[in-house]
Amino acid sequence: MNIPIFLAANLVTETAENFGFDVKIFLSQVISFVIVALLLKQFAYKPILAVLEERRQRIAEGLLNAEKIKQQLAEAEQRYQEILAKGNGEAQKMIDEARASAGVIAERKQQEAIVAAEQILAKAREASALEHERTMSQLKRELGRLVIDTTAKVTGKVLTRDDQRRLQEEASRQVAS
């Protein structure tokens, strides 16, 4: 049992010697590597990883902010559209109301104008009738006077008041018919 272990140990020792293994050099290389690793860990990896992490956070923050801004922009756009739609609605309503009130006013004014025109017409007719009446009276009077004068000249006698009245009435009746 001890022989294989001895042989193995001998083989290991021989191999180590052949390949130049030396405990002191080995330990020196261990120390060298550990120093390099620790120095790099402290002064080369930590600052770089920290700055990478900081940059990653900044990028994430920037993206988040961009997303927020995008969302706010969309909300503002929506609000703008809502306000615009509301304004349009109100304007349309005002236009409709104005149209409606203008129609009512126009109708009222039209009715007033019609009434005024009718009144003017009625007054004109009344004035015309009065004028006609007055003309007819004047005509009758003038015609009666002409008939009396003509009769007096034709007959050569002085007509009495009764004759004159009778001729006047006769002439008026003729004119009226």
Next chain:
Amino acid sequence: MINRSFRQLPLLLSLLSLLIFGGFASDAEAQETAAPEAGAVAEKHEAIPLKAAPLFTIGKFTVTNSMLVTWVVALGIIVFAQTATRKIKQIPTGAQNFWEWLVEGLYNFLESVIGSHLVRKTFWFFATIFIFILFLNWFGLIPGVGTIGWGHHDPVTNVFHVDRPLLRGANADLNLTFAMAAIFFTLWIFWALQENGVGGFIIHLFGPKGDSKGILKVLMIVVFFMVGWLEIVSILFRPISLSFRLYGNVYAGENMLESMAHIVPALSWLIPIPFYFMELLVGLVQALVFMLLTAVFTLLIAHHEPAQGVHH
């Protein structure tokens, strides 16, 4: 379900990388075995030694050429990282931009493999593993590494041979690869205990998986108890396999470049060029493989199966 499938994608990619790596490893091993034959054809003494060469001693402590490269690259990485992160700006430029790209890319990649919870805890280690191995591998390809140093002049061939190079690819030294593997092994145990607790860790290793009842459950308990021991052996061998895989590939790559440089002496400047490009790729793949394997090992031990009802 779709998310789960997507989460499996990096693992599949990892396995694909491993297959690619396997190809490289096989090539590397083939090169390693073929190297002496090629060397026999060209010049036997051209093979790079398995060990790093000592440069000088400080008391009883020997400094090797691979250690020097380790320190130079470590210093370079630290200085660059410090320069890049000295004045951090929200809009990055220059070195900060490159460092951010590297760190963020690695973080996202690891997060897709092991999840956001584990990556927060383990990123520092896996990122360092990748960056350190990658730049060590690529540093080893700089002309002059392995070719400038102390040597002798061969009067027969009239060529100067470097016996003790000033610099050597750091991952072509088992001490460093094994050091990284050992550190991972220690951290792996720590993270496993942190995630599972002692009891959960043991259940994770030996506990039966899946839903079974009656006699089948008893059988499953026995089977998974035995599988647990195999798992322990596998876990104990991980540092060996991790370190030798990286070491073997880098060492084989250096040997291949050396062989290609000497295969036709008149074209020693031309022939290695395509292999340099391949070694650039191998350097990247090996860094990726080491990081992915260690990450997947960590994920496997920290992954909780919902069917078992273990909550932490």
